[in-house]
Amino acid sequence: MDWVFLSELAINGALTGLLYSLFAIGLVLIYKASSVPNLAQGGLTMVGAYVVLALSHDAGLPLWLAIPLAAVIMFGLGFGIERVALRRLAGRPVIMILMLTLGLDIFLRGTTLAIWGGTSRSIELGVSYEPLFLGDLFISRIHLVGAGVAVALFVAFMLFFRTRTGIKLRAIADDYMASWSVGISVEHGVGLSWALASVVAVATGVIWGEIQGVDQALSLLLLKGLTVAVLGGLDSILGAIVAGIILGVIENVGAEFLDPLVGGGSRELIVAAVLILTVMIRPHGLFGRHDIERV
Amino acid sequence: MQEKAEAAPILSMNSVEVLYDNIMLAIKGVSIQVPTGEMIALLGSNGAGKSTTLKAISGLLKAERGRISRGEIAFQGTDITEVLAQNRVGMGICHVIEGRRVFEHLTPDENLTAAAPRGMSRSALNAEKEKIYNYFPRLAERRNSQAGYLSGGEQQMLAIGRALVTQPSLLMLDEPSLGLAPFLVEEIFGILQKINREEGMSVLLVEQNALAALEIVSQGYLIENGRVVMHGTAEALKSNSDIQEFYLGGGEGTNFHNVKHYSRRKRWLS
Numbered sequence: 001m002d003w004v005f006l007s008e009l010a011i012n013g014a015l016t017g018l019l020y021s022l023f024a025i026g027l028v029l030i031y032k033a034s035s036v037p038n039l040a041q042g043g044l045t046m047v048g049a050y051v052v053l054a055l056s057h058d059a060g061l062p063l064w065l066a067i068p069l070a071a072v073i074m075f076g077l078g079f080g081i082e083r084v085a086l087r088r089l090a091g092r093p094v095i096m097i098l099m100l101t102l103g104l105d106i107f108l109r110g111t112t113l114a115i116w117g118g119t120s121r122s123i124e125l126g127v128s129y130e131p132l133f134l135g136d137l138f139i140s141r142i143h144l145v146g147a148g149v150a151v152a153l154f155v156a157f158m159l160f161f162r163t164r165t166g167i168k169l170r171a172i173a174d175d176y177m178a179s180w181s182v183g184i185s186v187e188h189g190v191g192l193s194w195a196l197a198s199v200v201a202v203a204t205g206v207i208w209g210e211i212q213g214v215d216q217a218l219s220l221l222l223l224k225g226l227t228v229a230v231l232g233g234l235d236s237i238l239g240a241i242v243a244g245i246i247l248g249v250i251e252n253v254g255a256e257f258l259d260p261l262v263g264g265g266s267r268e269l270i271v272a273a274v275l276i277l278t279v280m281i282r283p284h285g286l287f288g289r290h291d292i293e294r295v
Numbered sequence: 296m297q298e299k300a301e302a303a304p305i306l307s308m309n310s311v312e313v314l315y316d317n318i319m320l321a322i323k324g325v326s327i328q329v330p331t332g333e334m335i336a337l338l339g340s341n342g343a344g345k346s347t348t349l350k351a352i353s354g355l356l357k358a359e360r361g362r363i364s365r366g367e368i369a370f371q372g373t374d375i376t377e378v379l380a381q382n383r384v385g386m387g388i389c390h391v392i393e394g395r396r397v398f399e400h401l402t403p404d405e406n407l408t409a410a411a412p413r414g415m416s417r418s419a420l421n422a423e424k425e426k427i428y429n430y431f432p433r434l435a436e437r438r439n440s441q442a443g444y445l446s447g448g449e450q451q452m453l454a455i456g457r458a459l460v461t462q463p464s465l466l467m468l469d470e471p472s473l474g475l476a477p478f479l480v481e482e483i484f485g486i487l488q489k490i491n492r493e494e495g496m497s498v499l500l501v502e503q504n505a506l507a508a509l510e511i512v513s514q515g516y517l518i519e520n521g522r523v524v525m526h527g528t529a530e531a532l533k534s535n536s537d538i539q540e541f542y543l544g545g546g547e548g549t550n551f552h553n554v555k556h557y558s559r560r561k562r563w564l565s
Contacts, residue, residue, distance in 0.1 A: 090358075091358050091359075164408055164411060167401065167405045167408045167409050168409050170398070170400065170401055170405070170409075171398045171401060171405075171406070171409035173400075174398040174399055174400050174401065175396050175398060175399075176358070177355065177358055177392060177396065178392060178396040178397070178398065179409070180355055180358060180380050180381060181353065181355060181380075181384075181389070181390050181391070181392050181396075181458075182384060182389065182409065182410035182457055182458060182460070182461050183380075183381045183382075183383075183384025183385060183389075183410070183412060183461055184381065184409065184410070185381050289400050
């Protein structure tokens, strides 16, 4: 095993990992504002990609217009989900909201299947498939673009959570009742977090749609995204980025060694092992908030 | 004092009944009035309906599936029975809920920011924060640490400070003395009194610690079993023998050998 090959595996793994981070950021946004892991993020991502396709391929808009427009539509959809479904459950046990997001995911998958069918379609972002050579290293351009988007969103949201609106969202995640008591509109805050997560879903859907095509499989990103979010600590955007890189590298390098031994498919096993071990050993993840217990 | 009491009350609650889950009657026709600019105490034992009364006024009942089934609440002359909790805060009612409930994962400074009303300018917010840090110098020292790790007293101060950011004209506090050392209770009550005097803010204080509460308020209501059973000035309540025995810990020189317990029940409990 030579070092060039190993670092190439690691770098491409890290880039793929940042694409998982992109997905995980959507999960973290909602968790930060309502303490609920959103199991529908996979469905939202897929819907985001389909909306972009509908606007560009079907309606004939150029991509530079279709993507922002899709972001606006999805922003509205996020607010709509809160208004129609989540508002009734505000203050109910988390498990009920969790089940609701699961139902929503199934609903979104069913809807996209009914409208757009099951065949895979592609989004042409116009990024060259020519690999980029960094010395001897060989790097995928689209992964690089996606990783750039992930880092840009990371910076944007880090800044956002320091603004007054961002602080109010974090306050809502801490305590609904106390938020109401000082006049914070919990409903509006949760809606905003869903809207922002839906916008992130468009970015995720476009990048992943370019890489693996747009079809039902896009919603399965949830498994890796959730693993990254849990490893990073569910409410930490920095955690999502760091954990994405870690998971990507472990997965890419690990699979290279394990695949020959088990005859392929070890990627999924590695992801599953990371998820299970995180929950067992460090349930609040790398950067997640601890539940404060004062004695 | 006499003139103040005759001015229009900032809050008037008229035979209000509250139902939880449509079946449990938590308060049964409570009427209270808070004269503008005064401090009023609601006293009573556990489960008497004091907290429910405050939640009915702040609108937080809804979050616990409670509702006002009868009566009405007027704030500054406007009926607010149907107004949403968050809009009541905008009107000037702020409720410091029981158990402090600071935003644990935020810093004290962020806790204050979170409560800023919509449209408050940055400079106004900073001025407000400075004012609050002046009232509570302990908070100023710890403004950038995590609120969850503040001491109980500091958290209570933060909860009050957070409520002050909303610029209330009626501040309601639910058991601010709970679990605090007596010297802290004294300090916090002293500050409340100062705020009440300096800003003319009306205060409605729910307390089990009647002894401490009656020192700073002008009037008190005693609630038992969801009903107001006694109302009077702080002086009158302090000298009432029932209050002394049940809430202030024994009357003067009671000889316990001679007390006939069965005859000294809380007989207003019907």
